[in-house]
Amino acid sequence: MSTSTERHQFTTLSRLLHWTMAAMVLTMLGIGVTMVVSLANYHALVSVHRPLGVAILILVVVRFVNRVLNPPPPWPATMGRAERLAATAAEFTMYGLMFALPLIGWGMLSAARYPIVLPGPLRLPYILPHDLMLYAALRKTHTILAYLLFLTFITHVGAVLVHTLVVRDGFLKRMVPWKVRPPEPALPTDPVRP
Numbered sequence: 235m236s237t238s239t240e241r242h243q244f245t246t247l248s249r250l251l252h253w254t255m256a257a258m259v260l261t262m263l264g265i266g267v268t269m270v271v272s273l274a275n276y277h278a279l280v281s282v283h284r285p286l287g288v289a290i291l292i293l294v295v296v297r298f299v300n301r302v303l304n305p306p307p308p309w310p311a312t313m314g315r316a317e318r319l320a321a322t323a324a325e326f327t328m329y330g331l332m333f334a335l336p337l338i339g340w341g342m343l344s345a346a347r348y349p350i351v352l353p354g355p356l357r358l359p360y361i362l363p364h365d366l367m368l369y370a371a372l373r374k375t376h377t378i379l380a381y382l383l384f385l386t387f388i389t390h391v392g393a394v395l396v397h398t399l400v401v402r403d404g405f406l407k408r409m410v411p412w413k414v415r416p417p418e419p420a421l422p423t424d425p426v427r428p
């Protein structure tokens with residue numbers, strides 16, 4: 235059940251998942267790019283990249299179920315129909331990529347028969363047959379999708395900043411980690427719809 239506070243904000247769990255995963259995803263993008271250009275640190279970085287990616291894969295499933303059970307608060311009146319559609323599309327693209335990227339990472343190491351070791355005794359099973367051509371294709375796909383995720387993230391943050399700083403509709407408050415009071419009923423920036 236949503237309370238009056240939650241109707242203009244994502245639920246506490248949704249906000250916790252958003253910021254935890256935002257930090258994890260940005261770390262993964264940074265580690266990914268650094269490990270391919272820095273051979274000296276490659277093994278240390280890839281040994282963080284694998285388990286962190288697997289944690290993202292598990293969390294994104296939890297987050298998607300949570301999103302279905304706890305839908306977002308209604309869009310603010312400052313967003314038109316096309317913008318709402320674009321924002322929803324960007325959000326689902328990020329969900330898709332947060333799911334696909336770890337799976338492809340796991341799949342490509344499986345196709346190369348590279349041991350997929352996690353911390354401690356944990357080891358992932360191979361999910362694809364041994365095939366070096368498949369490895370090469372997935373390796374390229376992993377890079378392309380990682381950059382696509384970065385692009386979508388830039389668009390996402392850009393849109394949030396424009397709303398928060400230019401339109402000044404308090405858009406960021408929907409997702410800030412702390413609770414905020416509901417907005418006043420008739421703000422000057424919140425035009426009343428006919």
Ligand code: HEM
Binds near residue numbers: 301407
């Ligand atoms: C660090 C800067 C970030 C800021 C300021 C930010 C801000 C926000 C805000 C204000 C919303 C609410 C939008 C709405 O009402 O639907 C939101 C939603 C969302 N954000 Fe971000 N975000 C950031 C990073 C990220 C990252 C790195 C990802 C993942 C790649 C991400 C994925 C999402 C998704 C999927 C939603 C939809 C809500 C959900 O289902 O959890 N965000 N973000």
Ligand code: HEM
Binds near residue numbers: 259270283286339
């Ligand atoms: C959200 C999750 C993930 C993100 C954002 C991500 C991102 C990246 C990025 C940006 C690169 C560098 C690409 C390049 O510049 O060519 C990379 C490389 C790589 N990733 Fe991921 N990755 C994720 C999950 C995974 C997972 C789960 C695994 C393995 C189980 C994995 C294994 C690798 C490997 C082995 C490389 C390249 C190593 C090499 O070239 O030798 N990734 N990743």
